[in-house]
Amino acid sequence: MRHQVKGRKLGRSPAHRKALFRNQLSSLVKEERIRTTLEKAKELRPLAEKVVTQGKRDTLHARRQVNRLISDRALVKKLFDEIAPRYHERPGGYTRIIKLGPRKGDGAEMAYLEFVDRGEADTPADKKAKKSAGKGKAKSGD
Secondary structure, eight states: OOTTOOSOOTTSOHHHHHHHHHHHHHHHHHHSEEEEEHHHHHHHHHHHHHHHHHHHHOOHHHHHHHHTTOOOHHHHHHIIIIIHHHTTTOOSOOEEEEEEEEOTTTOOEEEEEEETTOSOOOSHHHHHHHHHHHHHHHHHHO
16 A cells, blocks of 8 residues: 555656656746646646745745756746746635647646746637637628
8 A cells, every 4th residue: 555655756766756856847938828638637736836835935945945946047036926926815716727638649648837827818619719719700791
């Protein structure tokens, strides 16, 4: 039994896993949405939540704690100045995972990991709604 054994190994050494999550976290802060496997997204979500919570504190110590995971100063600044203030009133749940289905090559479940309330309506459902609305307007305009 796996009592109190948390986290997935993802077929990587601990150092490789740490580097992977640091890179993905940086990409998430930069783009505010990343496409990855479902397992990686589920493992990255707690790190992202903790980083945003640190960003809400906005102290020197919090910045140094975040700097341990995100080495790019510009991204740390973006996190503290743009992303964290967005969630000032929110007690948690800053990210969401949107499942995309299996990857064509190896069948791995893919997903988007994105910040909630990021200002853009780019979810797959929103894109379909825009396309269908656009088609309806084109037909009625003729």
